[in-house]
Amino acid sequence: MTLPSLFDYRDVVGKNVVEELTILASYVGNRSIKMVNSTAVGGGVAEMLHRVVPLLNELGIQTTWEVIKGEPDFFDITKSFHNALQGKQEHFSKETLDTYLHYNELNNKDMTFDEDLIVIHDPQPAALIHWNPKRKNKWVWRCHIDLSHPNQQLWRFLQTYIEQYDAAIFSSPLFSPELAIPQYQFYPTIDPLADKNKELDTDYIDQVLEKYGIPRDKPLVTQISRYDPWKDPVGVIQAYQLARKYVDCRLLLVGDKAADDPEAEKILQTVKETAGNDPDIHIIYLTKSIASEINAFQRASDVVLQKSLREGFALTVSEALWKRRPVIGSAVGGIPAQIIHGYTGVLVHSVEGASLQIRGLLNQPDFAAKLGENGHQRVKDEFLITQNLKRYLLLLLAVERPDESSILLE
Amino acid sequence: MGDLFQFSSSTSLSKLTGRRAHNLEELLELAKTCSDSSIFFHTFSAFRKMREVQVPYNNDFAIWISQNLAEEALSEKLTAIELAEHNTIAGLRKRIVTIIEDYKKEASEAFERTAVKPFYLCDAVRIVYLTDKFAYNLKSFREALDSISVDSIYYHFIESRLQTHQSTDDFSLWIEESLDMPQLAAKIRNIDMHIYTLEGLRRKIAALIDSHI
Numbered sequence: 160m161t162l163p164s165l166f167d168y169r170d171v172v173g174k175n176v177v178e179e180l181t182i183l184a185s186y187v188g189n190r191s192i193k194m195v196n197s198t199a200v201g202g203g204v205a206e207m208l209h210r211v212v213p214l215l216n217e218l219g220i221q222t223t224w225e226v227i228k229g230e231p232d233f234f235d236i237t238k239s240f241h242n243a244l245q246g247k248q249e250h251f252s253k254e255t256l257d258t259y260l261h262y263n264e265l266n267n268k269d270m271t272f273d274e275d276l277i278v279i280h281d282p283q284p285a286a287l288i289h290w291n292p293k294r295k296n297k298w299v300w301r302c303h304i305d306l307s308h309p310n311q312q313l314w315r316f317l318q319t320y321i322e323q324y325d326a327a328i329f330s331s332p333l334f335s336p337e338l339a340i341p342q343y344q345f346y347p348t349i350d351p352l353a354d355k356n357k358e359l360d361t362d363y364i365d366q367v368l369e370k371y372g373i374p375r376d377k378p379l380v381t382q383i384s385r386y387d388p389w390k391d392p393v394g395v396i397q398a399y400q401l402a403r404k405y406v407d408c409r410l411l412l413v414g415d416k417a418a419d420d421p422e423a424e425k426i427l428q429t430v431k432e433t434a435g436n437d438p439d440i441h442i443i444y445l446t447k448s449i450a451s452e453i454n455a456f457q458r459a460s461d462v463v464l465q466k467s468l469r470e471g472f473a474l475t476v477s478e479a480l481w482k483r484r485p486v487i488g489s490a491v492g493g494i495p496a497q498i499i500h501g502y503t504g505v506l507v508h509s510v511e512g513a514s515l516q517i518r519g520l521l522n523q524p525d526f527a528a529k530l531g532e533n534g535h536q537r538v539k540d541e542f543l544i545t546q547n548l549k550r551y552l553l554l555l556l557a558v559e560r561p562d563e564s565s566i567l568l569e
Numbered sequence: 570m571g572d573l574f575q576f577s578s579s580t581s582l583s584k585l586t587g588r589r590a591h592n593l594e595e596l597l598e599l600a601k602t603c604s605d606s607s608i609f610f611h612t613f614s615a616f617r618k619m620r621e622v623q624v625p626y627n628n629d630f631a632i633w634i635s636q637n638l639a640e641e642a643l644s645e646k647l648t649a650i651e652l653a654e655h656n657t658i659a660g661l662r663k664r665i666v667t668i669i670e671d672y673k674k675e676a677s678e679a680f681e682r683t684a685v686k687p688f689y690l691c692d693a694v695r696i697v698y699l700t701d702k703f704a705y706n707l708k709s710f711r712e713a714l715d716s717i718s719v720d721s722i723y724y725h726f727i728e729s730r731l732q733t734h735q736s737t738d739d740f741s742l743w744i745e746e747s748l749d750m751p752q753l754a755a756k757i758r759n760i761d762m763h764i765y766t767l768e769g770l771r772r773k774i775a776a777l778i779d780s781h782i
Contacts (some may be wrong), residue, residue: 175718179578182700303628329585332689344583344691495686500636502624533622540621553582557694564606568698 162210163352165217171351172545183249183552184218186568190555191221191274191555197237199226199282203347203474204280204303207547210350214548220555225270225286233262237283241376243310244282244317251313253339263287272296274557286320297558300477301328301345305471305492306336325558330472331493343554346496347472348547349481349538354450356481367455373411373441378521381411381460383453386427386444389469390414391489394510396433396440398466401514406521408439413456415445457482462520462527466513467491477542480504480534485527487516497542503534572747572760574739575712576702578721579728581614584692591687593638593680594628597669599690610662610693613731614653617723621766627652630665630688637684643672653738653762656730697724697732707748710740711778719767726770727762740774753781 169177193239194212198205208224215222221476236259243249263286272291277298279285288298300321306314306329314336314434319336321327327333328343335342349356368375378400384390412430426493427444434440436492463479463486470492477497479486486504488494505520507513520527540546556566586607590596600608611629619626626632626648635644646668655661673680704710704718725739735742737758745754756777765773 173718175716175721179700179718179720182578183580183696186698332585332589332691335585335587342585342587344585466753486714490686499619499622499624499632503622537618537622540618549580550582553694553696555697557582560694564692564694566602566694566696568696 163214165214167352168545172539172543174252176545180218180548180552183549184220184319187220187552187555189219189221190276192223192276192278192551193272193471194222194280195270195284195287196280197226197227197229197234206489207348207544208280209388210353210544211551212545214544218548221274223274227262227266228269228288229262229266229283230501232258234283240282240313240317241304243313245305246308246312249310249313251316255530256279258318260286260289264290267291272298276558282317286432287318289320290321297325298323299326299328299343299554299558300324303330303347305334309336316318325561326554328554331496333492343550343557344455345547345550346541347474347493348542349474349477350543350544351481355454356478357454359451359454363451364455364459367452368459371441371443373409373459374470375459376463377439378406378408379411379459379519380408380464380521381413382454382464382466383413383456383475384465384467386414386423386430388422388426389467391466391468392430393433394468394513395464395466396430397510398464398513398517399440400437401511402517402521403439405519408461408517408521410440411443411456411460412441413443413445413448413453415448437538453478453484453511457484460484462517464513464517465489465494466507466510467494470494473497473513474542476540480531481538481542482529483528483535485520486531487513487520496535497537499537503537504530572743574710574743574747576700576704576717576721577697577724577729578700578718579695579697579724580720581610581693581695582608584694586690586692588690589687590690591645591683593634593640593673593682596634596688596707597666597673597680599688600630600662600665600669603690604692605662606695607690607692608658608665609695609731610691612650612665613652613728614693614695616727617720617767620762620780621719623766627763628665633684633688633712636684637688638679638682640672640676640679643669643676643679646672653727653730654736656734656736658731698719707744707750707778707782710744711775711782714771714775714778719771722771724768726731750781753777 188484194208196204212222212224236255248279267287267290275296278301280301281303326341328345330347382395463484465476465488467489472493476486476488476494488498490506497508505516590599615629616627624662631647648697661690706714729739741754741758743753
């Protein structure tokens with residue numbers, strides 16, 4: 160499949176937005192970036208890099224992407240790093256930390272860092288900077304995970320490497336720790352031309368709903384999320400059941416699961432028990448989701464829920480807002496950055512609150528449509544891939560002028 | 570033929586400071602001591618984003634106070650600040666601090682309450698750049714108006730006064746001084762930017778020019 164070019168984004172973000180990206184790129188001039196992460200496929204970071212790297216090249220910024228290598232023991236360690244940095248209590252032995260450093264050192268020997276800007280993504284390759292003490296270029300650490308409550312032992316270890324960087328980038332002020340280096344904010348973004356978000360024919364949407372046996376006779380309330388207690392699928396059913404006394408609708412739960420995850424089986428069982436034999440509740444359990452089908456479910460919905468109890472950034476909210484859906488989201492993690500309560504969606508704090516909002520939105524279609532329209536605009540302003548490109552261009556300008564708060568380009 | 574008008578545009582890169590406020594006392598301290606670029610981020614930059622989704626606030630301080638402390642009177646007083654009346658950050662900061670300090674005199678108990686969620690102080694690197702769009706008379710200005718970005722409209726109509734230190738927008742100033750059309754300039758200058766999105770503002774200016782031509 161041919162990837163969309165910058166030109167293709169003109170129809171979704173506007174011709175003048177793409178023109179201004181090219182103007183900004185001309186001010187940046189002949190610069191180069193190297194992105195480094197730990198996986199070429201799977202996960203949001205790789206997905207983002209697959210799109211951003213070619214588009215930056217199209218803007219004239221020579222951008223390359225390298226993936227670090229390691230044996231399973233390295234990736235087992237970095238997986239435990241990931242969990243610990245998000246708060247899991249665990250003790251790391253000296254041997255474990257030395258193994259992590261050993262693989263970073265090995266990778267460093269195989270890599271060159273001649274570009275103007277080196278962007279290291281997440282903790283796996285974060286120590287590479289240690290073996291480049293005489294660098295003349297700029298190094299930035301891009302953290303995609305929530306570091307608000309990190310495991311202190313591990314964080315103290317990593318912090319000594321992170322603070323060697325020229326700057327760090329976080330997705331939200333909620334996720335960032337105190338650091339002695341400048342911190343920039345890059346919101347995560349969605350790609351409006353990806354299968355998950357592109358416009359769909361109504362025929363295709365109808366086919367998908369028919370395939371999964373979902374009649375179109377009643378308003379559809381949907382949550383698309385992994386079957387995981389933190390996504391509160393049981394709370395979603397309870398909210399629907401409370402609302403159902405006053406408004407006729409169907410509930411659609413769509414989710415996948417990590418392979419061989421016993422917790423997912425358990426929560427799915429609880430979800431089914433809570434749903435009982437209500438024929439208007441549709442529980443779809445996918446072992447592997449198809450992006451265009453997720454897109455169809457979102458576009459077919461009258462209201463989209465993201466009633467999580469704990470969240471990362473929750474880009475599923477932006478995906479639904481981009482499709483002009485009214486969204487009910489919990490006020491957790493990155494959801495309030497996307498939903499300005501009452502203007503670009505509604506925020507809730509309980510099952511009861513979600514239930515009241517389902518009733519309100521289904522009974523006030525004009526208000527729901529207004530939220531959807533504003534939500535679409537909010538995503539267009541902040542959470543599209545074109546904004547991510549712009550932030551990288553601005554970063555190239557800003558890291559070279561660390562003491563300037565205002566840059567005039569003439 | 571008047572002087573050439575070259576359209577500029579502006580954007581900003583958000584920065585995190587790690588500083589936060591949990592109550593009004595701490596917010597007041599932040600407002601007094603933060604960088605000028607932080608004040609810019611939470612006012613001019615925030616207003617540009619809120620305008621597009623029709624949020625009836627014009628700064629982050631007001632929305633945080635309303636949603637996390639329910640001090641609606643203070644929120645309203647801060648929202649009533651006309652950004653267009655401020656052509657320096659120092660003046661704007663002074664106004665914000667004075668409003669909060671005055672409120673403390675009448676509602677000191679409000680300063681003892683803890684907010685639902687903290688206020689995260691951010692900062693910004695502001696970048697202003699020339700575009701490749703020009704106007705040399707009203708006709709060419711009108712044509713360019715359709716093709717410039719909303720960032721460019723925002724810059725010239727609202728933000729540029731921080732740079733020029735003028736008390737008016739760039740469009741009406743150029744139309745008055747270079748094209749010698751004071752009546753049209755006055756109509757553009759008097760547009761209430763609080764009731765339009767930036768696309769709405771573009772259409773309003775275009776309609777005023779069309780009716781003038």
